[in-house]
Amino acid sequence: MDISLNKIIKGYGNFRKKYLSSQAKTIQHLMYAEQNPDIMIISCCDSRVEPSMIFECDPGDLFTVRNIASIVPPYEKDNLHHGTSAALEFGVKFLNVKNLILIGHSNCGGIRALLNENFEENDFISNWIEVSKDAVLQCKSNSCSLEDCIKLSLNKSYENCMTFPWIKEKVEEGTLFLHRWFFNLQTGTMTAYNPASCKYEDLEIAYAQTGQKHSS
Ligand SMILES: [Zn+2]
Structure with a gap:
């Protein structure tokens, strides 16, 4: 076999x-x-970034969406087919998750494709990753590293999360916390964006310094 x-x-x-x-x-x-997870994760389809394995979770712990480059598109209520937005609606509105974690990772092929103007012709991929194009173009003009591009794409997804009215409302009332995390494939380390220091830091440090369990 x-x-x-x-x-x-x-x-x-x-x-x-x-x-x-x-x-x-x-x-x-x-x-x-019924399933009752507290945590929703949006991560890349990359076969090396498997949240339930990295965090040693059991069935029922994580409500997970994986897509190319862990992108969140903006809120667009139309008749098209929005898989990630539908999952967000289910996780946030119906499962009432308390934490929504966006996970980017080093050497992400999706973001690399955005930087590669000669990326081969395809049916869906280019249109999908275009959501992060503005962020990546901003990077190119400043000759940033691929890691910087990936983190700016995460920022874009974070901003797009806040265009969903029911996410914005819950974040503002303090019943939902948004997080930006970055997984380094080379070192196997996970870091979190700490809004207090405006840096990605080791998970324990990022959450200890803010004096709270959540960052936004
Ligand atoms: Zn990726």
Whole structure:
């Protein structure tokens, strides 16, 4: 059998042992209760950035959306098909998550494609990543690094989150907290944007310095 397929089928067996054994309580909880996660994550489709693995979470912990370059588009109420916006609506309005975390990562192929004017012709990708184009163009004019571009794209997504009226309302009343995090693939470190210092800092430091558990 294909080695990759074999690997995930073996993993499925381990999952069943962990969560469906007679001692495991997780699956019983999932069967009888509605999902009730406190945390929503938007991260990239990149196969190396897997939130539930990085944060060692169990089923039910994270409501997750993954898309190319972890982009949040602006609020556009029209008849087109908005997958990420629909997930945001479900997570924020119906699941009432308390934290919405946007995770960018180093060497993101989606943002690299935005910087590459010769990116090959495609049906959907260019149109999708164009949401962050302004941020990236601003970067190019100042000859920033790819990491700077990725972080500016995250800022753009953060701003776009606030164009959703029900996100803005909850953030302003203090019932929803927005976070910008950055995962460095080379070092395996996760940092958070600390609005107090205007820098990305180690998770524990970023949250300790603000004297609160959340940043915005
Ligand atoms: Zn990426």
